[in-house]
Amino acid sequence: AQTVTQSQPEMSVQEAETVTLSCTYDTSESDYYLFWYKQPPSRQMILVIRQEAYKQQNATENRFSVNFQKAAKSFSLKISDSQLGDAAMYFCAYRSGSQGNLIFGKGTKLSVKP
Amino acid sequence: GAVVSQHPSWVICKSGTSVKIECRSLDFQATTMFWYRQFPKQSLMLMATSNEGSKATYEQGVEKDKFLINHASLTLSTLTVTSAHPEDSSFYICSARDRRAGPYEQYFGPGTRLTVT
Numbered sequence A: 001a002q003t004v005t006q007s008q009p010e011m012s013v014q015e016a017e018t019v020t021l022s023c024t025y026d027t028s029e030s031d032y033y034l035f036w037y038k039q040p041p042s043r044q045m046i047l048v049i050r051q052e053a054y055k056q057q058n059a060t061e062n063r064f065s066v067n068f069q070k071a072a073k074s075f076s077l078k079i080s081d082s083q084l085g086d087a088a089m090y091f092c093a094y095r096s097g098s099q100g101n102l103i104f105g106k107g108t109k110l111s112v113k114p
Numbered sequence B: 001g002a003v004v005s006q007h008p009s010w011v012i013c014k015s016g017t018s019v020k021i022e023c024r025s026l027d028f029q030a031t032t033m034f035w036y037r038q039f040p041k042q043s044l045m046l047m048a049t050s051n052e053g054s055k056a057t058y059e060q061g062v063e064k065d066k067f068l069i070n071h072a073s074l075t076l077s078t079l080t081v082t083s084a085h086p087e088d089s090s091f092y093i094c095s096a097r098d099r100r101a102g103p104y105e106q107y108f109g110p111g112t113r114l115t116v117t
Helices: none
Strands: A003-005 A010-014 A019-021 A024-026 A032-039 A046-052 A064-069 A074-079 A088-096 A102-104 A108-113 B004-007 B010-013 B019-025 B032-038 B044-051 B067-073 B076-081 B090-097 B106-108 B112-116
Touching: A003 A088, A003 A102, A010 A019, A019 A108, A024 A074, A032 A064, A032 A074, A046 A064, A046 A074, A074 A088, A102 B044, B004 B090, B010 B019, B019 B032, B019 B090, B019 B112, B032 B067, B032 B076, B044 B067, B076 B090
Parallel strands: A010 A108, B010 B112
Antiparallel strands: A003 A024, A019 A074, A032 A046, A032 A088, A064 A074, A088 A102, A088 A108, B004 B019, B019 B076, B032 B044, B032 B090, B067 B076, B090 B106, B090 B112
């Protein structure tokens, strides 16, 4: 079975600085997708970024980028120029291309200090 | 972007009663819908997956007779918590996917907070 591990329960970053959230996963599949979701206090799940396993290039969305290391099964999220609005729970998620269910990590609570 | 709504956003019910939560895809047809449960400060746990017109597939450990899921149309899925008890108090989130939009597009509702007294 696939698993997703987020080893950092909490992280803190100074406003305007850069922070990296870690995620590792375990799978024997070759066709899968990886995601980072943000859950602010409103608890609405917001897709931050996605990565297709078959793509070698790391995904980027404005201030958010990932470091996808397929061989190491690592998928970290880098937030540049952190803003107060980035404070939230961040969940790493895995989805099998064939099954389609999202498997979530336990989450990392990110605090942004002004 | 695609929008998923949930109703109600917060419900309080007495122990032993049943409560229904609705999940609607507002601007797309949801061929698959997912129901998650989230306890405070924890991650989302998948309860069941439902495809329109088919019976829901429940995850191991989820009581299908207690959590009734109906996906009667391409825009509506309902979760009914039957004979609710305080331990059923939780945050329930639905998610919907339109396969025609691509293999990875899955949209989340805002969630429903259930409190059983």
